[in-house]
Amino acid sequence: MDLDVLLVATVARALxxxxxxxxxxxxxxxAERSGVVNLGVEGMMAxxxxxxxxxxxxxxxxxxxxxxxxxxxxxxxxxxxxVAISLRADAYVSGLSLTMLGLxxxxxxxxxxxxxxxxxxxxxxxxxxxxxxxxLGPMLFQGQYVLTYAALLAAVVAxxxxxxxxxxxxxxxxxENPTAVDAAGLPVRPVRYVAxxxxxxxxxVAGGYLSLAYRPSWGEGMVNGLGWIALxxxxxxxWHPLRVVLAGLLFGACFTLAFRxxxxxxxxxLTMLPYAxxxxxxxxxxxxxxxxxxxxxxxxxxxYLRGER
Amino acid sequence: xxxSLRRARGLRxxxxxxxxxxxxxxxxxxxxxxxxALVVTWVFVAYGVAPREAWATIVRRTLLxxxxxxxxxxxxxxxxxxxxxxxxxxxxxxxxxxxxxQILAGAIGAAAVALFAELPAPLVxxxxxxxxxxxxxxxxxxxxxxxxxxxVNEIITTLMFNYIALYLVxxxxxxxxxxxxxxxxxYSERFPAEAVLPTLGATRLHWPTLVIALALVAVxxxxxxxxxxxxxxxxxxxxxxxxxxxxxxxxxxTLLLxxxxxxxxxxxxxxxxxxIHRRLVxxxxxxxxxxxxxILVALLARGRALAVIPAALxxxxxxxxxxxxxxxxxxxxxxxxxxxxxVLLLVVASEPLTRGRWVRREADGPPAAADARGGPAxxxxxxPAGEGGG
Numbered sequence: 001m002d003l004d005v006l007l008v009a010t011v012a013r014a015l016x017x018x019x020x021x022x023x024x025x026x027x028x029x030x031a032e033r034s035g036v037v038n039l040g041v042e043g044m045m046a047x048x049x050x051x052x053x054x055x056x057x058x059x060x061x062x063x064x065x066x067x068x069x070x071x072x073x074x075x076x077x078x079x080x081x082x083v084a085i086s087l088r089a090d091a092y093v094s095g096l097s098l099t100m101l102g103l104x105x106x107x108x109x110x111x112x113x114x115x116x117x118x119x120x121x122x123x124x125x126x127x128x129x130x131x132x133x134x135x136l137g138p139m140l141f142q143g144q145y146v147l148t149y150a151a152l153l154a155a156v157v158a159x160x161x162x163x164x165x166x167x168x169x170x171x172x173x174x175x176e177n178p179t180a181v182d183a184a185g186l187p188v189r190p191v192r193y194v195a196x197x198x199x200x201x202x203x204x205v206a207g208g209y210l211s212l213a214y215r216p217s218w219g220e221g222m223v224n225g226l227g228w229i230a231l232x233x234x235x236x237x238x239w240h241p242l243r244v245v246l247a248g249l250l251f252g253a254c255f256t257l258a259f260r261x262x263x264x265x266x267x268x269x270l271t272m273l274p275y276a277x278x279x280x281x282x283x284x285x286x287x288x289x290x291x292x293x294x295x296x297x298x299x300x301x302x303x304y305l306r307g308e309r
Numbered sequence: 310x311x312x313s314l315r316r317a318r319g320l321r322x323x324x325x326x327x328x329x330x331x332x333x334x335x336x337x338x339x340x341x342x343x344x345x346a347l348v349v350t351w352v353f354v355a356y357g358v359a360p361r362e363a364w365a366t367i368v369r370r371t372l373l374x375x376x377x378x379x380x381x382x383x384x385x386x387x388x389x390x391x392x393x394x395x396x397x398x399x400x401x402x403x404x405x406x407x408x409x410x411q412i413l414a415g416a417i418g419a420a421a422v423a424l425f426a427e428l429p430a431p432l433v434x435x436x437x438x439x440x441x442x443x444x445x446x447x448x449x450x451x452x453x454x455x456x457x458x459x460x461v462n463e464i465i466t467t468l469m470f471n472y473i474a475l476y477l478v479x480x481x482x483x484x485x486x487x488x489x490x491x492x493x494x495x496y497s498e499r500f501p502a503e504a505v506l507p508t509l510g511a512t513r514l515h516w517p518t519l520v521i522a523l524a525l526v527a528v529x530x531x532x533x534x535x536x537x538x539x540x541x542x543x544x545x546x547x548x549x550x551x552x553x554x555x556x557x558x559x560x561x562x563t564l565l566l567x568x569x570x571x572x573x574x575x576x577x578x579x580x581x582x583x584x585i586h587r588r589l590v591x592x593x594x595x596x597x598x599x600x601x602x603x604i605l606v607a608l609l610a611r612g613r614a615l616a617v618i619p620a621a622l623x624x625x626x627x628x629x630x631x632x633x634x635x636x637x638x639x640x641x642x643x644x645x646x647x648x649x650x651x652v653l654l655l656v657v658a659s660e661p662l663t664r665g666r667w668v669r670r671e672a673d674g675p676p677a678a679a680d681a682r683g684g685p686a687x688x689x690x691x692x693p694a695g696e697g698g699g
Contacts, residue, residue, distance in 0.1 A: 098654065100646065227470050228469065229469075275472040
């Protein structure tokens with residue numbers, strides 16, 4: 001196989017694999033930039049996947065399914081937002097319980113749909129104009145799902161919103177120094193609510209991609225740690241939307257290349273690789289920045305209470 | 310605490326306090342359990358099962374009949390071991406959610422001894438427990454080392470290690486350790502008789518593991534209450550800064566606690582393979598999510614070692630009830646997961662309620678400056694991402 005053919009195939013596969021990671025990690029970046037960590041990504045993705053599949057299966061409309069998937073993620077994140085922001089409970093435990101609840105609940109309600117293929121799943125399309133580009137066209141803009149292209153677009157939009165608007169500045173400030181924002185008479189908790197809800201919406205979409213496009217079906221192990229890998233991706237990308245795309249592609253490329261070793265390695269060991277690679281990526285991030293938590297929002301994981309330091 | 314609610318009450322203000330009275334903690338915990346029970350009742354109705362009969366069946370088959378009770382206690386064993394370990398880890402703010410993988414690592418260690426070591430019969434079981442504990446501890450020590458030395462986020466690494474352990478077991482039983490007779494389902498060869506734990510009568514209650522678990526709980530309770538090590542853990546859990554001033558080596562204590570916690574989970578894995586399955590089996594059959602449920606056990610116990618016993622028994626009941634629902638009532642087998650997640654969510658959501666009270670607002674006095682997030686048990690894990698989130 002020619003080198004450029006291999007490169008194109010690898011990047012294209014990597015992108016398809018990385019799409020749910022991109023959606024979920026972008027959502028988590030937005031939430032964590034506002035200072036609220038949400039460990040419920042895995043659960044929100046599972047709920048999104050099962051809801052999306054159920055709605056698409058009953059209505060026959062894959063886009064209704066996608067909308068339902070996003071809403072399911074949003075609803076789940078609202079629970080986390082209420083507990084972690086309003087009740088000021090421990091955000092880490094709250095997110096963790098959301099994951100456990102989401103996984104259990106999705107398995108419970110999804111029993112009726114296990115093993116049924118989606119009759120009319122999402123179809124792959126090419127992007128007009130851009131598909132003609134040399135090299136980049138076949139790599140990024142041909143034969144993918146709309147959600148894949150939309151993920152790339154969403155990253156750019158998230159970057160613009162976070163770094164080039166007043167609202168984005170406010171959101172990041174809330175994550176860095178909520179006391180100062182509050183003192184300036186600007187809202188803290190509403191901003192955090194919005195960030196967490198957007199994060200949930202995107203995680204739901206990530207789940208919808210899995211059950212409506214990538215593997216148009218529903219099964220209990222569908223998310224299988226992708227939500228946790230997305231959390232790691234947010235850290236690896238140092239909470240920056242554009243770096244999420246690069247990091248996601250790197251993750252995807254590694255997994256794709258590893259799966260080419262299928263003939264040499266037993267499948268169980270290959271399946272292990274994404275998780276091992278995630279640990280390595282985190283170690284690399286830590287090594288690169290030394291002991292200092294470079295890039296992390298200053299107030300990450302801490303509930304805000306007026307008057308409290 | 311909720312802005313609108315506070316405004317609506319006008320004269321009243323939520324004042325957080327550092328410590329919660331025990332009766333209130335108990336009340337809130339029972340409230341969370343009651344809400345979960347209501348949800349389960351609703352599921353009964355939704356599936357067309359008469360709630361009263363369903364609950365009667367569950368209580369009879371998990372608590373009243375001797376065989377059922379033995380199943381409840383049997384399922385509490387891994388929860389006791391993993392739970393007491395996590396209690397230790399959480400007190401040092403090491404946010405280990407990898408007990409599931411450490412249980413599997415312990416099972417691998419025990420299976421390696423049972424299947425391959427040529428030892429005199431009386432030494433086999435003790436060696437299995439030792440190997441399982443060491444394997445679990447090693448599995449947990451890697452994320453702890455990464456956390457202590459480089460500040461790598463332990464929440465994600467311990468979780469990734471769960472998946473790695475799962476696929477490692479799956480590889481072993483499909484590859485090098487696959488039984489010659491295994492067709493369809495994969496598993497290892499059966500353990501020899503001297504590598505199987507004795508059980509109580511005709512039940513599946515492997516009592517040696519239970520004895521070890523209870524002894525461990527007692528030792529930890531003593532250690533936390535009476536020793537210098539317990540003092541160091543306490544200081545570290547309450548304030549890492551204070552610990553630094555007191556000359557406590559946070560890295561060393563964290564590493565030790567994490568290894569101890571993972572070792573305890575490893576022991577649980579030994580009990581499951583040597584007491585129940587008597588061979589290495591499919592990982593999701595081997596640990597039915599005990600490692601995740603143990604997080605709830607540790608949180609329900611709220612930093613008190615002895616409270617792990619009732620908490621583990623409660624979750625043992627939830628798991629045993631799950632079996633009854635599946636087998637006798639033909640309800641989905643995922644209900645215990647939902648109950649565990651729900652109780653965890655309710656407990657964490659009600660956590661602030663246990664630590665505070667409504668007070669009359671005096672004009673516009675300064676807001677309370679007390680720490681609303683204190684408390685050793687469910688204390689935030691030193692903001693893993695803030696201090697070293699990578």
